[in-house]
Amino acid sequence: MTKKRLYLELENCIGCRSCLAACTQCGGHEERNRNYVYDVNPLVNRQTMPLMCLHCVNPACARSCPAQAIQIHETGAVLSALVEKCIGCQNCTIACPYGIPKFDTEQNLMYKCDLCIDRTKDGIPPMCASVCPSNTLQWLTDEEIENKKQQFNLDNGKWVTSLPYLEGETNVKVNLPGILQGVTKLF
């Protein structure tokens, strides 16, 4: 089985929030969605973007957890807090540079994206990428991601990113600055 990753092409987002609806459908998710879709500038235009857990290689949420409740799966997925270990301190929600972990005040429990681990451990795409109608969220091999990078040159003289990675290396890949700047027109 070739390893596949979640890959985000942000410009494709149409704001349908199907990823959020689908997130609630994953077996282990207790019908609560674990990610975000933002209206980037709602009074101006319809641009939206998803904010998904990027599953950091060295995740700040897990490092900040005093109870070691956040485990990292062998596939690299950073799991949701273990119910029996989480002490509800919310360190993780502050530590995460992307604001991913959510907090259930009633249960005093953190919950976050686990990359649909019961699907992805067997190579089945997570629910969000399965349903995403616009291909904003895709489930690709490293080779496919590399091909995209070459097609859509990251540094075209106009657009550069400050780092090769976002806040450190992540298992989920994001295309920055984007597919629209680098494309060569057919005619």
Place this chain on the structure above:
Amino acid sequence: MQRDKFFKEIENVRHPNETLVKTHCSYCGMQCGMNLRVNTVTNKIIGVEPRYDWPVTVGKMCPKGVTAYQQTNHDDRILKPLIRDDASLKGTKEGFREASWEEAYELIAKKFTELQKQYGKDTLSVFSGVSMTNEKCYLTGKFARVALGTRYIDYNGRFCMSSAAGGFLRSFGVDRGSTLPWTDIHETDCLFIAGSNTAECHPTSMFRVWNVQERGGYIIVADPRETPIARRADVHLDLKPGTDLALANGILNLLIQNGYADEEFVNQHTNGFEETKELVKEFTPEYTSELTGVAPEKIIRAAEIYGKAPNAVVMFARGIEQQHKGVDNVSGYTNMALVTGKIGRPKSGVATFTGQGNGQGGREHGQKSDLLPGYRKITNPEHVREVCQVWGITPEEMPEPGVSAYEMFELMEEKTIRGLYLLCSNPAVSAPNLNFVRKALKGLDFMVCADFYLSESAEFADVVLPSVTWSEDEGTVTNLEGRIIKINKAQEPLGESKPDWQIQVELAERLGKGKYFSHLKTAKDVADEFRLASKGGYADYYGATWDKIDKQDGVFWPCKDENDQGTPHMFLDKKFYHPDGKAKICALPYRPPAEEPDEKYPLRLTTGRVVYHYLSGNQTRRIPFLRDMCPEPFVEVHPETAAKYKMDHEERVRLFTRRGEAIYKVKITEAIRKDTVFVPYHFGHEQSINLLTIAALDPISRMPEYKACAAQLEKVEKAEMKKVQ
């Protein structure tokens, strides 16, 4: 069938005590493939799992699709027939009592018989819909004409697809919504998309749409609003609502003037070119710009891209069709493909985004006032004779053609129609000029509504019959490509609910017409009779057996016999369906919208969908996720316009037209023209935007002009606001 590059062989997750039933979504014409998760202990639908192996949508679903399964076991389901004895409560939810099927059938049979005895056969009417299987659509036509014997049957496709049908019939001589399969779309070089908010209304087309751009192709979008697809388009033609025909003529003129016409194709396969060329000469970029409000350079650029593209697809939807010149708009944009010869080959063609799940199939098989199964005409004696043979009636018994959907309400108002059997539709929200329509419904002597929820229209009924959701019955649906697909049953009907075909068979028996209906004991029985009834018509489904649909991932009509695999691409032989085999390039003089802005009503009102809701919202407004995402309608206003009216974001304001008014929250956005306001149409009661819309009908399709009328905004005084809240 060639598998496109998105097609993936992915396994599904298997949970213990669960089985997956492969089927399709209940909502729009995309008919996305999905698996319903069914608990094998309770035999109830409990969730959804992507259907990766469906070639059109490869597992993708919009938020409506993901949550569609929640309709089936919803608390709002009607579980038993409801009867209301106090007619003074019509128009409210009050006064219904539960009854047995027997009592409900007896009452309906008695009332229908009395009305027909006193006022004649045609005093009854059937108002239907196309969010149901071909089998149900077919039987509804037979039920009206054979069991009730009335001429008055029509359906909500008049609010949805009838302009596309009219335009295609005129241009091609055949009405198949797409001349090519959706699996071609991402491989074309240019998409010209007019009046379609594709990202919200047909989201699962978007991965193919974006792929055109990713490959270096172009997207051109004509829309008064900067919708999510328009935002990323290479050219956004931001036209005034209701001016599409001018834009189509303007672009056609440039295509001809700049040498993009395919003379050989035009000469050999079309009629009407010279006349059309003469007519569109007037539509220079400057004149077109004056009429449409689109900058001339954008029009020139759009024509250049479409003209140069080796392959291109012209696509459109309700934005151009829901106008009182909707048929002309369809033929007008179709002209672009015919003049340039970009049709009748893979990766090029014309397509409409069908709004309702079975908007295509449902209009072909005899629910329309003038049509019989197989797209036969009720005015053609030969066609009538063919259908009579299947139905077992004599041609003399076949009723005359009736009138269109909106015109039926006019006949109710003048008491020509006194009884109504309504199914699969919610015209108390979806019809235009609702103050009039609701009054007409309230004035009926007797009304039956079959639905699985108590819709706003059911509130006007004397008897409500519990029908089933799509997941509790089986049958075929024809998706927006013209591909006949199979809906499968995942659960037994909830409570005492029954499929519409069964209700109609049983009711026909009570009306003394059992000999024409009693042999139909299963959905499959209806399917077999329906295939036979369509045989020989040009929408021929005879060869589309359920087995073949399963084996081939659907069958594109026409499909004439067992050996016919169907017709994914239309016109590959360059033969069109007019008697001379040629397509018609139409010379179409421009007409403005029926109601233009003036001093008193200076704004243009247009309506449409949001991604979270479907049609009248009777289904989606009950689904928690969808309701939370969009709980109420809003009016989109440009910031400059809002400033002129001194209105703030989220302030409640009154929007009104000559026909009605409603109060909406303001949504300020630069993604709309300054002269235009937009309101979504999915909401009921006092928030229905159709209280305001105009019933100006297209002369051919009888489609109302939902997409353009004149309106005015005003602030709501604080004292009054308190009263409203």
